[in-house]
Amino acid sequence: MPSVELIWALAAASLLLIEALRRRGALRKELRSMRGSYESAVARNEQLTHAADEMATLYRNELLSSRKRAARLKKVLEIATSINSNLALDKVLHEVVHAVADAAGFRIVLLRVLNPRSGCFEARAFAGLDRGAVDKLEQRPVPRAEFDGWLQEKFRIGRSYFIGHEAKFWGEHDEDGFTPDLGERKAGEWHAEDVLFVPLVTKEGAVIGYLSVDDPVDRRRPNREAVETLEILATHAVVALQNSELYERLHESMRQLEEATERGDELNDLKSSFVSIVSHELRTPLTHIRSFVEPLLENVGAPNLEMQREFLTVIDEQSRKLERLIASILDISELEAGRFRMNREPINVTEVVEEVAGLLHPMAQEKGIEIDVDAEPGEVVVEADRSLVRRALLNLGQNAIKFTERGGTVSLKVAREARTARLEVEDSGIGIPRQELAKIFDKFYQIDGSLSREYPGVGLGLSIARSIVEWHGGEIHADSEPGHGSRFTVTLPATAGDAGVITHAAWGSPHSVSDHLTRLTVEMIAEVMHARIASLMLVDEEREELYIKAARGLREEVVSGTRIKMGDSIAGWVAKHGVPLLVTDVEEDPRFGRRNGHQYETKSLLSVPIKSDGRVVGVININNKISCTPFTEDDQALLSSLADRAARAWAHSEAVDDSSERAEGAARALSAIIDNARRARLKLTAGSMATRAAAMGRRLGLSEDDLRALAYVASIHDVGMAQVGWPVLHEPGSLDEETWAQVTQHPARTLEIVKPIEFESHVAELIMAHHERLDGRGYPRGLKGEQIPIGARIIAVLDAYESMTLGRPYRQSMSHDEAVAELRRCAGSQFDPKIVEAFVQTSGVQEDRKAIQAPEAA
Amino acid sequence: MSKGKILVVDDEIYIVHILDFSLGMEGYDVVTALDGEQALEKVKTEKPDLIVLDIMMPKLDGYEVCKTIKSDPGTKQIPVILLSAKGRNVDQKMGFDVGADDYITKPFSPRKLVERINQLLGQAVTERPASSA
Numbered sequence: 001m002p003s004v005e006l007i008w009a010l011a012a013a014s015l016l017l018i019e020a021l022r023r024r025g026a027l028r029k030e031l032r033s034m035r036g037s038y039e040s041a042v043a044r045n046e047q048l049t050h051a052a053d054e055m056a057t058l059y060r061n062e063l064l065s066s067r068k069r070a071a072r073l074k075k076v077l078e079i080a081t082s083i084n085s086n087l088a089l090d091k092v093l094h095e096v097v098h099a100v101a102d103a104a105g106f107r108i109v110l111l112r113v114l115n116p117r118s119g120c121f122e123a124r125a126f127a128g129l130d131r132g133a134v135d136k137l138e139q140r141p142v143p144r145a146e147f148d149g150w151l152q153e154k155f156r157i158g159r160s161y162f163i164g165h166e167a168k169f170w171g172e173h174d175e176d177g178f179t180p181d182l183g184e185r186k187a188g189e190w191h192a193e194d195v196l197f198v199p200l201v202t203k204e205g206a207v208i209g210y211l212s213v214d215d216p217v218d219r220r221r222p223n224r225e226a227v228e229t230l231e232i233l234a235t236h237a238v239v240a241l242q243n244s245e246l247y248e249r250l251h252e253s254m255r256q257l258e259e260a261t262e263r264g265d266e267l268n269d270l271k272s273s274f275v276s277i278v279s280h281e282l283r284t285p286l287t288h289i290r291s292f293v294e295p296l297l298e299n300v301g302a303p304n305l306e307m308q309r310e311f312l313t314v315i316d317e318q319s320r321k322l323e324r325l326i327a328s329i330l331d332i333s334e335l336e337a338g339r340f341r342m343n344r345e346p347i348n349v350t351e352v353v354e355e356v357a358g359l360l361h362p363m364a365q366e367k368g369i370e371i372d373v374d375a376e377p378g379e380v381v382v383e384a385d386r387s388l389v390r391r392a393l394l395n396l397g398q399n400a401i402k403f404t405e406r407g408g409t410v411s412l413k414v415a416r417e418a419r420t421a422r423l424e425v426e427d428s429g430i431g432i433p434r435q436e437l438a439k440i441f442d443k444f445y446q447i448d449g450s451l452s453r454e455y456p457g458v459g460l461g462l463s464i465a466r467s468i469v470e471w472h473g474g475e476i477h478a479d480s481e482p483g484h485g486s487r488f489t490v491t492l493p494a495t496a497g498d499a500g501v502i503t504h505a506a507w508g509s510p511h512s513v514s515d516h517l518t519r520l521t522v523e524m525i526a527e528v529m530h531a532r533i534a535s536l537m538l539v540d541e542e543r544e545e546l547y548i549k550a551a552r553g554l555r556e557e558v559v560s561g562t563r564i565k566m567g568d569s570i571a572g573w574v575a576k577h578g579v580p581l582l583v584t585d586v587e588e589d590p591r592f593g594r595r596n597g598h599q600y601e602t603k604s605l606l607s608v609p610i611k612s613d614g615r616v617v618g619v620i621n622i623n624n625k626i627s628c629t630p631f632t633e634d635d636q637a638l639l640s641s642l643a644d645r646a647a648r649a650w651a652h653s654e655a656v657d658d659s660s661e662r663a664e665g666a667a668r669a670l671s672a673i674i675d676n677a678r679r680a681r682l683k684l685t686a687g688s689m690a691t692r693a694a695a696m697g698r699r700l701g702l703s704e705d706d707l708r709a710l711a712y713v714a715s716i717h718d719v720g721m722a723q724v725g726w727p728v729l730h731e732p733g734s735l736d737e738e739t740w741a742q743v744t745q746h747p748a749r750t751l752e753i754v755k756p757i758e759f760e761s762h763v764a765e766l767i768m769a770h771h772e773r774l775d776g777r778g779y780p781r782g783l784k785g786e787q788i789p790i791g792a793r794i795i796a797v798l799d800a801y802e803s804m805t806l807g808r809p810y811r812q813s814m815s816h817d818e819a820v821a822e823l824r825r826c827a828g829s830q831f832d833p834k835i836v837e838a839f840v841q842t843s844g845v846q847e848d849r850k851a852i853q854a855p856e857a858a
Numbered sequence: 859m860s861k862g863k864i865l866v867v868d869d870e871i872y873i874v875h876i877l878d879f880s881l882g883m884e885g886y887d888v889v890t891a892l893d894g895e896q897a898l899e900k901v902k903t904e905k906p907d908l909i910v911l912d913i914m915m916p917k918l919d920g921y922e923v924c925k926t927i928k929s930d931p932g933t934k935q936i937p938v939i940l941l942s943a944k945g946r947n948v949d950q951k952m953g954f955d956v957g958a959d960d961y962i963t964k965p966f967s968p969r970k971l972v973e974r975i976n977q978l979l980g981q982a983v984t985e986r987p988a989s990s991a
Contacts, residue, residue, distance in 0.1 A: 290966070314872055
């Protein structure tokens with residue numbers, strides 16, 4: 001019955017939908033509070049405007065004689081209240097400096113704004129300066145510390161500061177600065193090196209910029225009126241700056257909300273269109289079969305053999321079509337659940353491409369389409385699963401043929417690149433509209449309306465192709481010129497650990513760790529930790545420096561150009577002290593604030609030492625989780641564990657008397673962990689089992705060492721299952737004996753795979769025991785009760801929960817509440833009751849869990 | 859002698875094929891159309907006695923075709939049987955709303971469809987003098 005699989009695939013789609021809706025809720029809340037603060041800012045702004053209006057009237061009457069000045073002031077006020085974009089901000093600042101020039105009587109006015117990222121005041125608006133002077137000022141931002149040094153009581157007038165040239169404050173002439181030529185000045189007159197400035201301070205007391213003036217029209221030192229005018233105008237600049245910042249944040253959340261809403265709606269649409277499309281697509285061949293079978297049955301024994309042959313041919317063809325359809329729906333659900341068995345070995349992709357061209361030939365011939373293969377001479381070898389890659393290419397090829405007119409061309413290209421293979425499938429077909437390009441890889445996506453009838457399909461082929469490519473750590477993208485065809489480009493990493501990792505070859509390492517192992521290490525860290533940026537730094541003992549050996553997510557020049565002194569910065573601190581460091585928000589952390597910001601554009605980061613024989617040999621840094629949540633102490637436990645295993649892997653590679661076989665074993669272990677992490681990523685239930693396990697362990701009072709082991713095992717415990725192959729289509733109990741025997745062996749397989757990088761016996765215990773049951777009816781050893789290590793009992797509960805909420809093709813997934821009820825039902829027999837309760841308690845608060853600062857970093 | 863002329867409209871060539879066969883065996887003349895626009899043309903030129911109409915078709919869907927036929931005084935008396943994979947109640951209701959005389963869901967039995975056609979045409983024949991009187 002295909003309907004069961006269908007329901008299952010639908011359940012997957014609805015899970016996605018629920019997740020999107022949940023996120024939308026959180027965003028709404030944030031937006032509401034943002035709106036509140038925006039509204040209060042607008043109100044504050046109105047008050048200020050009102051007050052300033054009164055002041056302006058005062059000035060109009062008492063101080064300002066010129067109508068032009070009044071008009072200018074009015075214009076500033078008008079714009080400052082209606083600020084709604086950056087463009088408007090620049091306009092306001094421009095008006096402010098010109099108003100200062102006119103109203104306060106200075107020919108030269110400069111406004112600088114603090115850039116919180118760089119920590120410098122940058123020149124944003126000017127009056128009375130020529131292009132050359134502006135360029136000079138723009139090129140010389142003023143560091144915060146320098147500015148702070150000017151704020152001395154002896155220079156203060158009101159809220160402004162006047163630094164007369166007699167103060168000799170600036171010392172020797174500042175060559176980078178700008179000093180205007182004011183011509184001859186008498187004593188008591190404004191001097192070329194006099195400086196008058198007013199800091200732009202928010203109501204909360206934060207400095208966000210300053211205004212400085214030069215060359216007064218009356219050639220006098222500043223008087224009280226001039227300073228007051230200056231300060232009022234400074235207030236407007238502050239309001240304008242704050243409004244624009246608020247606006248930008250509001251705008252950004254608005255955009256996010258819109259995106260989330262759109263995504264939610266899209267998923268909803270996808271889901272319902274999936275129902276109608278799949279039911280239609282399944283019914284069409286079924287209709288043909290049924291309607292051709294009936295007359296055949298009625299004519300059994302009739303002499304009309306021609307008719308019978310013809311009808312049977314149709315039935316045969318349609319039942320095959322039905323079979324293909326069901327297979328592709330199953331494929332996608334298995335890929336989604338990450339339960340495909342991946343057999344990664346060196347393959348020549350040119351050979352695969354030629355094979356695919358052959359498979360596509362009948363379909364192409366039917367439409368009179370020519371298939372070209374353009375492959376680079378020689379072999380193009382990548383480590384990949386041959387049948388999966390063939391599958392992905394076949395889907396791309398079929399898609400190309402489907403959308404190409406009779407007599408067109410489909411070409412398959414193979415090119416070798418530095419560490420990847422590039423495969424292209426190009427057609428001369430109808431092309432894809434620009435706005436659709438981003439969506440074509442979505443599950444169940446189909447070009448709507450008339451096109452989907454002309455080009456029927458379930459819309460799973462491209463989605464399957466993408467899952468396969470991403471699982472290999474590769475990339476896929478499409479470009480197209482509507483009316484002129486489309487091109488799908490796939491890049492596959494040459495070796496398992498090569499996806500996007502840059503290594504730095506120039507530095508000779510005192511530790512002879514192979515490039516392959518370092519790449520694998522970085523890849524493993526990035527995949528398991530789900531981090532955008534991962535880097536591996538090694539210690540150069542001679543120079544007492546750290547340098548980046550390999551990294552993912554960093555630009556090449558950063559990788560080759562970064563050297564950090566021991567003790568400096570975050571990585572240097574970690575290397576020097578030999579303990580991990582967790583920073584949840586770099587910008588808010590006073591210890592490291594701005595020194596790293598420009599380098600990594602980082603918010604949350606985690607840094608752990610790699611030790612060999614008690615000596616720190618390197619540091620692993622990860623920045624910014626892909627999920628955008630900050631790293632937590634549970635992540636720290638996991639990363640420390642991974643770092644220990646990396647060190648173990650390298651030890652094999654270093655040892656001179658060791659055979660290369662053990663180094664290869666270590667590499668294989670790392671590769672298997674990478675594959676396992678990618679497969680886990682494809683599951684619909686987000687969130688890492690490792691951090692959940694650590695959170696539960698923490699609640700149950702496990703020691704820090706036990707937590708590390710637990711987090712690690714939770715993230716790798718099913719590595720061995722991939723080798724067994726998931727018996728996904730069978731209900732438990734319906735497995736044949738041989739398959740069941742394999743399943744029960746998977747803990748042992750896992751252990752075998754990770755053994756080359758393992759050194760802790762209790763980790764091995766956890767791996768072996770995570771399928772044991774409290775009542776002794778588990779596998780492989782039938783341990784009972786307290787014989788099962790507590791960590792293994794924790795993983796058993798999490799594993800069961802995941803399996804229940806994820807669903808299986810033979811049954812629908814359960815809701816959280818249903819799964820919890822089931823866990824409780826089995827507490828005492830299968831699971832440890834106190835662990836089930838700990839799970840219930842941690843899972844309830846999991847989502848609101850706030851990150852905790854690392855205590856040892858203080 | 860022909861029992862009457864049936865217009866079969868479906869973009870699935872096999873459906874057209876099997877209906878041509880089944881209705882032909884039953885003694886009907888069959889004319890065919892592969893999309894909605896073609897269907898409306900054939901209604902004018904062929905003046906069928908009954909129409910078997912698919913819903914999801916390129917260019918013009920079955921609902922639209924049915925609506926057009928049923929709002930034209932020259933063609934509205936022609937019985938229309940909608941034949942569709944869309945099996946939900948709302949789909950059926952929409953079919954009757956646009957004036958269809960019957961709604962059969964795919965997969966379908968050609969034999970039952972033929973019986974239904976016989977029935978409808980029998981009724982139509984007996985009703986015609988009454989409605990014109």
